[in-house]
Amino acid sequence: MENKLKIGIIGLGTVGCGVVKVLSRFDDIEVAAVAVKNINKKREVEVKKITTDPYEIAKDSSVDIVVEVAGGLAVKDVLIEAIKNKKHIVTANKELLAKHGAELFDLAKENNVVIMYEAAVAGGIPIILPIKTSLKANEFNSVAGILNGTTNYILTKMEEDNLSYDECLLKAQKLGYAETDPTGDVEGYDAMYKIAILANIVFNKRIDYTKIYREGITKISAGDIQIANELGYKIKLIAQAKKVDNSDNLDIRVHPMLVDKNRSISEIKNATNAVLLSGFPVDKVMFVGPGAGQFPTASSVVGDILSIKAELHTNSCVLPMTMCNHSKYANIIDIDDTKNSYYLRISANNEPGVIGKIGLACGEFKINLSCIIQKGVIDNPNATIIVITENCYERDINSMIEKISKDNHIRVENKIRVM
Ligand SMILES: NC(=O)c1ccc[n+]([C@@H]2O[C@H](COP(=O)([O-])OP(=O)(O)OC[C@H]3O[C@@H](n4cnc5c(N)ncnc54)[C@H](OP(=O)(O)O)[C@@H]3O)[C@@H](O)[C@H]2O)c1
Incomplete structure (x- = not known):
């Protein structure tokens, strides 16, 4: 078939092989070249052209879409090169997007290409x-x-x-x-x-x-x-x-x-x-x-490829709703300022007054208790006490823990927030 969509893939591991396998079901899409780290490694799939230089793919004028399934941050500059060469990007790389997404999305907008990343969050779930x-x-x-x-x-x-x-x-x-x-x-x-x-x-x-x-x-x-x-x-x-x-x-x-x-x-x-x-x-x-796995992740990657393909050569701007159109940073509050209900597992010497001390410490920091139980302590010098609090500030629960931890007879073994 003439005019096949040409895909360049960076990475031929779990996801890369899945993408090649799934793409083999589409007659009008061709994997033109793949970049890997170690060219001598035995692969699950055969590809037309394999290289250890991912920039070859980023610069290849016949490639329409660059699929990045290598992972890590080293591929950032390769993607920058590909975007500058007007290639649409499909990536599964959450770390790269979380750390350098702002720069990459700005550059993509400037070059009128899209970055699609369905596989980067929750693998096979469309989200x-x-x-x-x-x-x-x-x-x-x-x-x-x-x-x-x-x-x-x-x-x-x-x-x-x-x-x-x-x-x-x-x-x-x-x-x-x-x-x-x-x-x-x-x-x-x-x-x-x-x-x-x-x-x-x-x-x-x-x-x-x-x-x-x-x-x-x-x-x-x-x-x-x-x-x-x-x-x-x-x-x-x-x-x-x-x-x-x-x-x-x-x-x-x-x-x-x-x-x-x-x-x-x-x-x-x-x-x-x-x-x-x-x-x-x-x-x-x-x-x-x-959330992961070869085929579920390939489902998302290939879905992104097909979304781009459906609009390629038809619009001046591909998939406009997927473009990043904001540039302001969110104000994220400090964990100390968050409010939660807490589960505390406390280990204490099995002696009178311990529960009272915990109750008093909670009272001092205005922490209401929703439940307090002591687990079976027969023949055991230590008691396990479980506390579940009502909603209170993180800084207050931490102050309360600091306070009761000064008592040599009481140890807070774990603190887990309640949803
Ligand atoms: N595995 C999953 O289920 C899953 C799910 C969602 C998202 N992801 C994401 O998908 C990406 C790939 O994951 P994976 O599990 O497929 O990893 P993988 O099995 O380790 O495969 C990585 C591939 O990238 C190649 N590679 C690494 N650095 C390279 C470079 N600088 N240039 C060219 N090729 C390079 C490796 O080459 P060699 O084979 O020669 O070593 C290998 O083929 C990651 O970002 C991951 O977070 C994975």
Whole structure:
């Protein structure tokens, strides 16, 4: 077939191979060239031309769309070169967009090309384009989600199999759900990049990702999961961005939360992702699906390619609704100024007066308790006391913890926010 759409791909790993496989189903699209790091590596797919120089693709005048599925920040300059050469970009790279999106989107606008990134957030779930098009009529109050499959898998296994964090991490690594160095996932960086991207399009503001509060799941114990379960909650790594008291200020963060079992987001298991949007006039909508994996991610990448293809050569400006049209940065409030309900797991010497001391400390910082329970202490010198507070400021709960921690008989073992 003449006049095939020509795609240049940077990266031929899990996602890159998926994209090549899915594109082979389209007669009118050709993978013209692929760039990789190691040319001698055995590949799952065959391609016409393979190079170790990604700039060859960025400069190739026959290439219409550059698909970047290499990951990392080193590809930034390659994409800049491609944009300057008037190529539309499709990328799955959340870290690059969260850190350098502003520069890349400005440059794309200047060069009248688009950057599409459906695969960068929640893998196979269509969320970027729906927010920018089908949900365009809305003013959103919040976006929240389970955006990292690895951590959701680990937390699910900890609960279902009653295993420790370390045992479940090992399981996830064996199954290929977690990398050898799992830091990016388990410490919440991956979810932080994704919520930065989502907050940007939901609130039409640029997001300085360094201002996002981030906490991973490494401090969650099997005990926390069990106790939460008994109290009617599941523990999930939640990434959220919301307006503060209907002002322009945003509260954006990533951390584990106790989620009421009655909330549908608590049902999201294993590597599945979910995104929950709340706004007017739609009210609440939840998107659920595979957050990663070769084919789900390729589904989003190829969807972006087809969206561009449908309009290429027909308009002076391709997909105008997908362009980034804002340049102001959001004001993100400090975690100390956020309000939450908290779960505290406290270990204390099994002696009279301990619960009273905790109650007094809470009273001093005007923290109302919604529940306080002492777990069975027969023949045990230590008691586990669980406290759930009503909504209070982060700075007050921290001051209260600091105060009771001065008592040698009381140790706050964990603090988890409640959704
Ligand atoms: N895996 C998923 O399920 C998933 C889901 C959503 C988004 N993503 C995103 O998609 C991107 C790719 O992920 P992946 O899992 O496919 O990674 P991967 O399996 O590690 O593959 C990366 C590929 O990029 C190539 N590469 C790396 N640096 C390069 C460079 N400077 N120039 C040319 N080629 C380079 C590598 O070459 P060699 O093969 O020669 O080493 C490899 O083929 C990442 O941004 C990731 O965050 C992945």
